[in-house]
Amino acid sequence: MPDTERSWLAEMESRSLAKQEAFINGIAAKLQRPRVLDKPAHPFRGAPDFWQTFEWPVTERIERFTENFRSAGGHVSRLPDLDAARSFIAGKAAEMEARHILRQDGPELEALNLEGCLPEPVRVAVWNREPGDNWKERAAEADFGVVYADYAAAYTGSITVLSDAGKGRSVSLLPTVLMAIVPVERLKTRLGEILGDFDRSGTGALPAGIHFISGPSRSADIENDLTIGVHGPGIVYALIIG
Template identity: 65%
Template sequence: MSMGDGKIRVKREEQSEEQHDPSVKQHGEWLAKLEETSRTKQQAFMNGIAEKLRRPRQLEAPEHPYRGAPDFWQSFEWTLDEKIEQFTSNFVSVGGHVARLADWNEVRGFIASKAEEMGARYVIRQNQSELDGLELESALPEVEVSVWNEGGGTSIDWKARAAEADFGIVVADHAAAYTGSVTVLSSKDKGRSVSLLPTVLIIIVPIERLVTRLGEILAPLDEGGREKLPAGVHFITGPSRSSDIENDLTIGVHGPGIVYALLVG
């Protein structure tokens, strides 16, 4: 039997099934009617919205004269003083803390002072060359300092250490003044747990990495392509905040409850 003969036989079997079981045909008619009723209700619903808005329904997709941010926004930029002022205002408005420091020696002194003030006993930091220069081991003689992924251990071990830490210390890759957000990228030397799990997070922001708009940070990441994306891109705007449970605002549930951004330079 040819394939054509097989199709004819299947068709005849379907017709035979409908003849011997009328419910098959009735079922198909019922589904078609149900679909028609649903579409009628949908049209009535959309017409009702248009009527309340006092405008005709939009039946065709609107034209998009441009994609992304308009040109005026792409060229918008604050001066350095304005960026510092706006970043500070926005970061503090959501519960964060900002300190303006002249150099890395002042960063070292700030961390030592906060560790003594808060009674910190365990600090974890990213494995970054900028942080090597702080020599935290000598600055914090009474505190145990761990460097992410240094000296072996599994990822689970390091996550556990981060969860036990009083302070987590990272260097920001970028910061956006308009939203008061700090960007931290992940890699094997920069585990995201360092910024997510300790009680207190200290983010060191070199002043030259502070930009006006978030788009200035996102565009280069997009242009680099998927292959060049880091393991993680994390935007931090103040301490962890959650209102998931009965709309009750709680600080520090999903991350550090205290966050410092140190603007350096």
């Protein structure tokens, strides 16, 4: 960034800080009381009490997740281990004639070793492995995006993916088909069990992107007619492992 731009941003920053003071003071004045500087007691934080302890046993979590994800138009397969996941993905790649596969980086998907089992001409790229490549374009041309989920919630049928250097946000977004591997121990009952972790980790420790995905991209904007795959992946597989 050129120096002129840097100084422009700095100037905007100092103007914003001054404005913040006036803006916040204005709110306190409208509320007709002095400004509140200490954290107020929040007796209604989070879900109602009866909800906080609600939990399904693992078999029911799997059933409900499957039911919810399918009713949103997604596919679910329960597989015993990563080997089965590898064969499943390879099988789908052959069936759909996938050419470009993009996967997240990370030890679990490294162990999955898709690269070793998919024959030419299928190309498996690993997100951000070589710096400088235009990874967004790699993601846009990919037929399959393969991710390893950080969490899942059965009650809403949602998969959660967190971003980092090896885990691009584009991998779960730009490819035509999304394959999400969900280890069963990461499958929770409620959204709240996942969201609580973000409160606990707090500012500074959160990833830039936290994405909950609950099925294929959809729209009903044309005459209420459901369309799948409008911008994001139109075909989404959740592979529950274990």
